[in-house]
Amino acid sequence: xxxxxxxxxxxRLVGCLLVAGVTACPKAIHAVQxxxxxxxxxxxxxxxxxxxxxxxxIERIPPEERTQKxxxxxxxxxxxxxxxxxxGMMLISLAxxxxxxxxxxxxxxxxxxxxxxxxxxxxxxxxxxxxxxxREEYNYAAAAETAMYVLNERExxxxxxxxxxxxxxxxxxxxxxxxxxxxxxxxxxxxYPGHADLIAEYSETxxxxxxxxxxxxxYYAGMKWIEDHAPAYAASPRFLGNFAHACREDERVEExxxxxxxxxxxxxxxxxxxxxxxxxxxxxxxxGDLLGAYSFYMSLLEREPRNDKEKTLHQxxxxxxxxxxxxxGVEDAxxxxxxxxxxxxEDVKAPDGGEAAETSELQAGVIEHPTNMVTSxxxxxxxxxxxxxxxxxxxxxxxxxxxVVVVALATAVALMWRRKRVNA
Numbered sequence: 001x002x003x004x005x006x007x008x009x010x011x012r013l014v015g016c017l018l019v020a021g022v023t024a025c026p027k028a029i030h031a032v033q034x035x036x037x038x039x040x041x042x043x044x045x046x047x048x049x050x051x052x053x054x055x056x057x058i059e060r061i062p063p064e065e066r067t068q069k070x071x072x073x074x075x076x077x078x079x080x081x082x083x084x085x086x087x088g089m090m091l092i093s094l095a096x097x098x099x100x101x102x103x104x105x106x107x108x109x110x111x112x113x114x115x116x117x118x119x120x121x122x123x124x125x126x127x128x129x130x131x132x133x134x135r136e137e138y139n140y141a142a143a144a145e146t147a148m149y150v151l152n153e154r155e156x157x158x159x160x161x162x163x164x165x166x167x168x169x170x171x172x173x174x175x176x177x178x179x180x181x182x183x184x185x186x187x188x189x190x191x192y193p194g195h196a197d198l199i200a201e202y203s204e205t206x207x208x209x210x211x212x213x214x215x216x217x218x219y220y221a222g223m224k225w226i227e228d229h230a231p232a233y234a235a236s237p238r239f240l241g242n243f244a245h246a247c248r249e250d251e252r253v254e255e256x257x258x259x260x261x262x263x264x265x266x267x268x269x270x271x272x273x274x275x276x277x278x279x280x281x282x283x284x285x286x287x288g289d290l291l292g293a294y295s296f297y298m299s300l301l302e303r304e305p306r307n308d309k310e311k312t313l314h315q316x317x318x319x320x321x322x323x324x325x326x327x328x329g330v331e332d333a334x335x336x337x338x339x340x341x342x343x344x345x346e347d348v349k350a351p352d353g354g355e356a357a358e359t360s361e362l363q364a365g366v367i368e369h370p371t372n373m374v375t376s377x378x379x380x381x382x383x384x385x386x387x388x389x390x391x392x393x394x395x396x397x398x399x400x401x402x403x404v405v406v407v408a409l410a411t412a413v414a415l416m417w418r419r420k421r422v423n424a
Contacts, residue, residue, distance in 0.1 A: 047086040050077065071097040088118035092126050099133070108133055115146075119154060124164075131167060135174075144171035162188055162195045166202030173206040178218050181206050182225075189229060200230035208242065211249055220250035237267040241276060248279075257283060274300055274313045281320060290324050297321050 054077060061069050074093050081087040095110035111133065114126035127150045134143035147168035150156070156164065165188055173181035185206060188199045207222025223246040227234045234243070244259035260276040267273070281296035297317040305311045 043086055044082045046082050050080055050086070053077075067097050067100050071101070084118050085120065085122045088114040088122040088126060091117070092122070092129065095126075095129065104133060104137070115149070124150065124154065124160065127164075128167075131171070135171070140171045140175040144168055144175060147171060158192050159195060159198070162192055162198050162202075166199070166205075169202055170205050170209065173209045176213075178206065178210050178215060182218070182222055186225060186229075196230045197233045200226045200233040203230075204239065204242065207246065211246060216246075216249040216251075220246045220252065222246075237263045237270040237272065241272050244276070244279075248283075253283060253287075271306075274303060274305075274310050277303075278313050278317055281317065285320065285324070294321065294324055297324075 054073065057073055058066060058070050071094060074090050074097075078087065078090050078094075081090055091110045091114035095107040095114070098104070098107035098110060108130060111126045111130040115123050115130060117123065118126065127146055131143040131146045134140070134146065147164050150164050151161070151168065166185055169181040169185040172178075172184065182203065185199060185202045188202075189196060192199070203222055203226055207219050207226075210222065211219030223239075223243045226239065227243065233239060240259050240263050244256045244263075247253070247256035247259065257280060260280050263270060263276055264273055264280075277296050277300040281293045281300070284290075284292035284296060297320050300317045301314060301321075303310075305314050
């Protein structure tokens, strides 16, 4: 009966006491509730009756007046609550309405009262909301103090301990204490190995926070730690994309490319694939590989845009293609590649006086011992052998370079054909 009453009162509290043009904080509720949490509140029959009366009275108020008048009604009945849990929830409701009425300081006061009054889930919910209010004001030190209060004064489940310690770490990082924050969050893994993914989530939040502040090295190190210690979490396309961004910020371009390509190949339908195709095109363009950039931009344009964001990405890719074609052009790029390949062919030929130069090297002692070699009963000196091998090597290189030219031609033709399809 107590369990059923607890659940009923909780539902009514969320349903009517917190209505003010806003909803209950899902993250706060998730942080403090486990399977047993709702029923752990100590509501009485009198509390249940009071909630029913408040519910009916607030329902009669026109929606546009419920914030102000609901505040007045709840405040007038606050002293009637028998249990600390109900009084705490009423204080949270007053805090929510105070914030909606533009009175954040009053809201923080109500939440602090609820946090100190209630030792269970209601107090934790108040603490979570209070941290959110401080963060909205960029008062990360006060948010960290709130988390520290909970960790020191309340008995927590393993998941709650991880969440509030993680929040402490996030606020410390935002307050320019990144080393302390990462050490705190990473230390949770030894204590709670079964919560590796949740710990990784907080580690990622701290790392991203540092990336936003321009601390690229810490950003990368935090993401790398996740890859090493939470492989299941690190395998998600969302994380891989963020890790690639961390690599880019820390000038680890090759790592970034491999991560982007992994998402594209393993999760081709993921909603960030178009973004990663554009990013790969940009990487190749920055490196001077215009044909490579052209190919990735084309791959993006060949995908049908599914929303406004993807339409914007398409337009950026089109503009970049036009820029490449204007600055160099696919045909010019191909000509340049062919010219360089032919130059390579010329380089492998012996320069004028090649034989004399080789003989001079032998005489000067650069090749100290031109020993005789016996092949099929014939004696061939080392210089002659080197000449024969050089001719064979040159022939092989010429064939290889010719192959490169053919591949370049085929690539250019394919790109031009793809371009026409996109324009059609």
